[in-house]
Amino acid sequence: MANITFGGLVTGIDTTSIVTQLMNLERAPERLLQAQQKKNTDKISAYQKIEDALTSLQSLAKGFKTAETFSSLKTTVANSSVLTATADSGAMPGSHSVQVVSLAKSQRQVTAGVASATDLLFGAGTFTIDGGAPITIAAGQNSLRGIADAINASGAKVSASIINDGTNYRMVINGTDTVNHNFDFTGLGAGPVLLGVGDPTYQDAAQAQLVVDGVNITKPTNTVTDAIQGVTLNLMTEGASTTISVAIDTDAVTKRINDFVAAYNNVNTLISAQLKYDPATKSAGTLSGDSALRTIQSQLKSLLTTSVSGATGSYNTLAQIGIKSDSKTGALSVESAKLSKVLSEDYDNVVDYFTHNGSSLNTTLPRNQYGIAQQFSLVIDTMVKPYVAGATSGLLESRKNWLSTANSRIDDQIEAMELRFEKMQTNLLNQYNRMETTVSRLQTQGNMLLNSLGLMTTSSTSSSK
Known part of the structure; x- marks a missing residue:
């Protein structure tokens, strides 16, 4: 149970206020540590926001690092009442004729x-x-x-x-x-x-019969997945014919590239805001002057003009396919007409620029021998790779770990200070209590002395009469 004190009852001195002020002065170093701890926590939060944005950018890059995942194909069916068709990444552009002779039926x-x-x-x-x-x-x-x-x-x-x-x-x-x-x-x-047979309710089981590009095919179901490479057919009407066209879906590829550019710009905006300093207001971002952010910014910028060793075609920069960078802000933008042109006229070389060696299991290739999508992924990995003690970790993860460790050490320091402050405050209060007790005792002795002197004076006066 805490000690209960009533300061200044004898001396009139506000000892509680004095002790509070003295302890406030003693806690100055603790407040500095707490301020530093808050700065560290704010930096961790800022690093995390940038790391989240980088992870999103990396996820998009991984999503089209291979030719199969980069390309999108679309199917067009001349008569959709006959069948429907969908294409996956294994399909090849082309046109096919399909005649549905009979549908598969169950008994x-x-x-x-x-x-x-x-x-x-x-x-x-x-x-x-x-x-x-x-x-x-x-x-x-x-x-x-x-x-x-x-x-x-x-x-x-x-x-x-x-x-x-x-x-x-x-x-x-x-x-x-x-x-x-x-x-x-x-x-x-x-x-x-x-x-049985002959009754109008009876239906005999039968397999689907179709003719694809002049070839007779029999299948056990109306969902046919292997008649045309990478194309799934859903047969709907028997005794009818139609044509199927498989083509590159440049709209889907364009959207994927635009999503990548937007994710890059999000990272660039977050980093720029943290590094910005406003001389007029003398305000700066939480990570202003941070060398790690400048390193990340520089590495991402260099990728915009990085070539792909061994890639077919003549593309060495993103600008050559219609993705340009603002020289002042570093933000990317897409020249839609230029991108549409290269996708229409030189699609395979654009794919190779993004995906070269993306399917390779040889992870020891030099970075510049991979397509630009995989290069982005590898570089970002050096920034966000989870922290593991004694192992190579991402730059941001290492910074966050260092700051978290620093905050833990500050917690230990503050805990030790609090123990010392508690003892100090107790000692000060005891000292003032002893002072009050001493003053009280002296006042009592003084009063007794005065009373004794008063009695002596009265006695002498009586004797003289």
Whole structure:
């Protein structure tokens, strides 16, 4: 429990105020440490914002460091009621003719109608699907619904459901593939009656038949993924033909490049704001003069004019494909007409400039032998690579770790100071308390002395009378 003091009761001196002021003076070094700690924390926050922006830029660069991820393809179907088509990165530009001769169909069989779906109208026993293991129908399960449930639980590539035709209940069995399945209900004695070929409800299973560029193709499903390289077809109408065109989607590539430029500019803006100094207001960014930021700024700027060793074509800078840099602000901008022209007329060389050796598993290649996208990724990695003690870490991560460590040391210093301040304050209060006690005792002794002198004077006066 803290000591309770009442300063100045005897002397009239405000000892509490004096002690508070003395301790405030003693805490001056602590306040300096706290101010430094806040500066460190602000720097960590500023570094983190820039690191987040760099990570976003790196993510975009990684997203188109290979020819497969850089390129985007689009498909155009002349008659979209016949089929739809989508292309992935493995597709090749070109045109294809497709005739859908017949669609893939699953088998469908329907039973004769019965008065109830739940009444026990059939025999108990077993039945088989495609001659497989017997499926047991126990007493109490031998209704139309019970048999449908048993089919669904069998694991066979069929599904059963119950419908009502307005008068009776029927079981509809649909295959989940393009194979005709056989059902043997004789083991039930009196089993459901399946309506077979010739009945309008019956549908035979069939595979899809199509002709692609004059080649007859048979597939087990209406979703065809391997008839045309990199193109997925979804067949919709049989007995119809159409054409499919696969082309480079320059709009998607342009958007990807514009997103990259925007991410670069975000990094550039954040760094510039931190390095800026306003002589009029004498204000500066949290990281003003920071050498790490100047290094990052310089490295990113140098990439704008970095060549790609071994790349085809004549592109050595981003400006040559329509991405120019402002000489004052360092911000990038896209010359849309120029970019559109090179993408239309020299697409393959643009791709190689961005993606050269991007798919290579040899990570020991010199940096300039990679496409510009991978070069950006590698350089940014030297800035944001997570900190690991004793290992090569990113520049910003190392700075953040150093500042965090400095703040931890300051915490230790402040903790030690607080212990010393607590003792000092206790000692000062004790000293003033002892002073008050001493003054009080002296006042008491003085009063006693005065009283004694007063008595002596009175006694002498009486004796003289």
